[in-house]
Amino acid sequence: MLVSYKWLKEYIDIDEYSAKEVAEKLTRSGVEVDAIHPLNKEITNLVVGKVVECVKHPEADKLNICQVDVGEIKPVQIVCGAKNVGEGQYVAVARVGARLSGGMKIKRAKLRGEVSEGMICSLQELGFEGKLVPKKYSEGIFNFPQEMLAGEDALSPLGLDDTILELDLTPNRSDCLSMLGVAYEVAAILGVDVKVPEPAIVASKEKASDFVKVHVEASGDNPYYGATVIKGVKIGESPLWLQTALIASGVRPINNVVDVTNYVLLEYGQPLHAFDLDTFGSKEVLVRRATEGEKIVTLDESERTLSGEHLVITNGEDPVALAGVMGGATSEVNDDTVNLLLEAAYFDPGPVRKASRDLGLRSDSSVRFEKGVDPNRVAAAGLRAASLIQQLAGGEILEGPVEFDQLNREPREVSITLDKVNNTLGTQLEVEQIERIFDQLQFPFKENNALFTVDVPTRRQDISIEADLVEEIARLYGYDHIPTTLPNTPTTPGGLTTTQLKKRKTRRFLEGAGMHEAISYSLTTAEKEAHFTENVQSRVKVALPMSEERSTLRTTLLPHLLDALSYNKNRNSYHVHLYEMGSVFHTEENQVTVQPEEKTYVSGAFMGLWHEHSWQGEKKPVDFYVVKGIVEGLLSELDVNGEIRYVQYEKAGLHPGRTALLEIDGKEVGFLGQLHPSTAKEWSLPATYVFELNLQSLMEGTEENLRYEAIPKYPAMDRDIALVVDESVKAEDLQRIILNHGGKLLTRVAVFDLYQGENLAPGKKSLAFSLRYLDRDKTLTEEEVSAVHEKVLLALEENAGAILRS
Known part of the structure; x- marks a missing residue:
């Protein structure tokens, strides 16, 4: 509902209040003012002019030379191109130096050799929406339908000295869908009377x-x-x-x-x-x-x-x-x-x-x-x-x-006691205060021993029970004046559930890593998801979709994240890293009546540079290892327990050589990798990397109790080994052999180099590992470390054919 403040003042005396103040009081009383729109959009020096002469421009068929009376000794000359301009009209004239809607400044000009001292305006040029302009003036200039005084300010007769209050009404407040309804509401808040117009009929x-x-x-x-x-x-x-x-x-x-x-x-x-x-x-x-x-x-x-x-x-x-x-x-x-x-x-x-x-x-x-x-x-x-x-x-x-x-016009009768009001609101209101509020609302009532019997006016059809009267009293008394109290029922301390806590940790980690959260619809299309899965049986269709774009429940979060990346790229934002945590839905084949299974996933999508140091000239684009590092960091943040493996993987929509399946204790929990070039092309994206994890599974497999270890008192011993193996041998397999045979003294194994080329036989590669040995109870001797180390080397040779590179 758009409420003209100038029009509202015809019914109630509110001259001492500004439109902003009235809007604030309305909002505080429960009728929200969503926006305040001043109609005078910084327009200055706009006056009424009378066209005393209008002739064709000698050098232009579509221009007219007008002599316009603007209240000065002599008329001013204005060149106008409107077809509907004519002698005797009263028009809106922007004088030289005037400003119009949008910041346009009017200057003295020369058009085809003729001086123009201002502009005769159309309603659109004064900021009126085209769809609201009368058809008569939809093309060309506006002329006043009645006689005006030349030179007077044109803002007031055009209604541009007004302010519009845009009300965001709840469905029950249909009474405020009228100027009189709003007037009654404002009058109740300010304690003034409403002037209802009296029809005069002959x-x-x-x-x-x-x-x-x-x-x-x-x-x-x-x-x-x-x-x-x-x-x-x-x-x-x-x-x-x-x-x-x-x-x-x-x-x-x-x-x-x-x-x-x-x-x-x-x-x-x-x-x-x-x-x-x-x-x-x-x-x-x-x-x-x-x-x-x-x-x-x-x-x-x-x-x-x-x-x-x-x-x-x-x-x-x-x-x-x-x-x-x-x-x-x-x-x-x-x-x-x-x-x-x-x-x-x-x-x-x-x-x-x-x-x-x-x-x-x-x-x-x-x-x-x-x-x-x-x-x-x-x-x-x-x-x-x-x-x-x-x-x-x-x-x-x-x-x-x-x-x-046959219309029933009788008011509805609703009764309420003072105790009911005070017990509901937690207040100590007196009978006189309740009476004053009902008087402000212009609700006729009778009071007998603190029992109020109210005849609710028919204009307020939203009021039918005690609770409605309590709400009216609370609104007019002022929500700010209602005391804050704790519930008088037994309570238990609040707190986050384990799931809520882990979701917050996930958000905190990903945002700390430099990603931004995206929130999208749970509805999508089968066509978008077909890029990543061809299993149509697991999709849940919506019976009455809003549109084809929202016809099925999503089974993956990736399409919406790619939509967001594409949206940013099309607006020249090329370095974007987004994540989304949300629900996906799966169902079994032909089980229409069965509720779909809802799972919580977390997914990410990256494009462009991961970081850039312009001063040092350093740029690092997103790659597979950036994404893998973030996933590993998230698993660590969630204290995921179990054997974590990244297995080479092929998945629809992803690059076959740059995609890995994430397994924990042999169970699939997600994947990460680069979008296939053809998939990226569908969204008009550059090289893009993604991950998607079953967060529900990750949260179920986390360690609930943290265990801390003291900083070692005794020194560790590090050994580096370079192993020559067949190209087909995976570093992960070698690392597992090392860990299985290193015993309790081996505390860390890490790959730090890969070499192929000169001085290696064809089909061979060199993988270098750093091993750390430590005993927390004593200082290790060279003999103790060598014994374990030799055992590791022997196991590598026997199980993987690995030999030390000389």
Whole structure:
């Protein structure tokens, strides 16, 4: 809901408060103001001008030379290219030195030899949205629809001295979908009165009932229908105050009659509709349910097929409007309309919501009927609209309206005690304070021994039980004033579960390593996942997807991470390292009724440089070992227990020679490697590395109790060995042999060199290992180390054919 602060001040006296202050008080009371939009977008030196002369430019067919009176002794000359500029018009003129929306500065210029002292402005140039500009001014300059004073400030008549409050309303606060509703809310907060407009109608001697009859078959769906007849109207452009009020509220002006119905919709929150009485088709208004397959052409020129659950307004035979949603094209008000039938009705939310959803047709009218309008404002809104139409379009309002009325307008009665309020809020409020709050809300009530019986106004249909009254009291008392207390029930100390703690450790480690977290949808497409898995049986399809892009539950996190990398690359961000921790979903073949298995995965994707020192000229791109190092660091951070192995691996979507499977105690827990070039090309990515781990499995295999070892008191002895082996022998196999035969004295084994080439036989390679021997209880002797070392070398020769490189 967009609320014009200037318009709001017509109902309540809030001159002493700024728009920002009112927004703050509204938000603190529970009606959130999402944004504040000043309409004067730093526009300066904008005045009203009168075009006293307009002639064609001698050197340009599309330009006009205008002499414009701007309130000075002599008119100023302005060259204008708009087709609709003409003599006698009152226009908005940006003088030399003026600034317009977007920071444009107006300077003295010379166009085809003619001096131009300013600019005659269009509404778009003044910051108005194109979709809100009246069609008459959608192309060309704006001219005021009434006589103005040349030289006066143009900001105020254009409504640019206003501020818009954008309300983010919860579904229950439908009362604030109107200016009066917001006025009541602000009045309650500030303790001021609301000025409700009083319709001024000049009555006619003729009766509306002589021209139209109202019959309602579906009285449950339409308990009230009022038809007002207005004869002899003149359709034209609305006055400027009405147009600017509508534009500020996000509504495009059409003509004086339609604009009035929209104005009252915004003012009262009551939708209205004006029919052309001469094209209505009969003297009868019949409200009924549509017949199955019945058709209607709505105001948007679309033919719609109706069902028996939709409510329609008919002329006795054919539908002329879809009740509460949109009018029909056959009886639309147009420039030739003379006689009006003005509808003010109450429609039940159910059929309106059903029609709006079935037909995909959502309007300002349907939104309000769906949430429920105030039954006591329906007829009042009709009178208000009739009064404004008579003022702005002339015409004669016939005695009426013609009504069908079975509408319940009684307020709802809700009772609450003082103790209930205080026990719920934890406050010590007195009877007088509660009375003052109900008075501010303008809720009639009776008090008897601290029992309050409240007649809730029908404008507040969200209030029906005790808890609703407690909320109103809390809002007006002020949430900031409610004391903070601990629950009076037995409690246990809070804390993180083991899973939560390990997830936090994972995030902390990955972000500390230089990665950024990504969060994406759990829904994807089978086509994207097909790059990494061809097992369609494990995918879970969504029954009613939002779109094809969100049609299946994901089985891997990688496609969304690659989408994020591609998005960054397309915006010239080439060095990006992302991770995501989230759920994936798998199911068994043909087990549609079985709940899918949900697992927690953590995945990462890297592209570009891993680090760069510009001053030293050092650059390190991401490679397999960067990713492997991060995975190893994460396993260490999580205290993963067991034998960790990286096994050469081939997987769909990944490079066959640069991919490894991660195993812990022989169980697969993930993989890491480089994207296959063809896969990277699908996402338009450079060399990209990824990993994906089953975090759930990792967390289950972690060591719960940390064990610490003292720093050794005795020195260690290091031995380096270079082994010549066949090219097919893996360093991992040699390392395992060394560890298995090194006994308790061997505390560390690490590969530090690989050599192939000169001085080695073909098909051979040299792998160098660093071995550390240590006894924590004494100083090792050379003989003790040599004995173990020889045993290791012998095992290497026997089991892997490894010989010491000379």
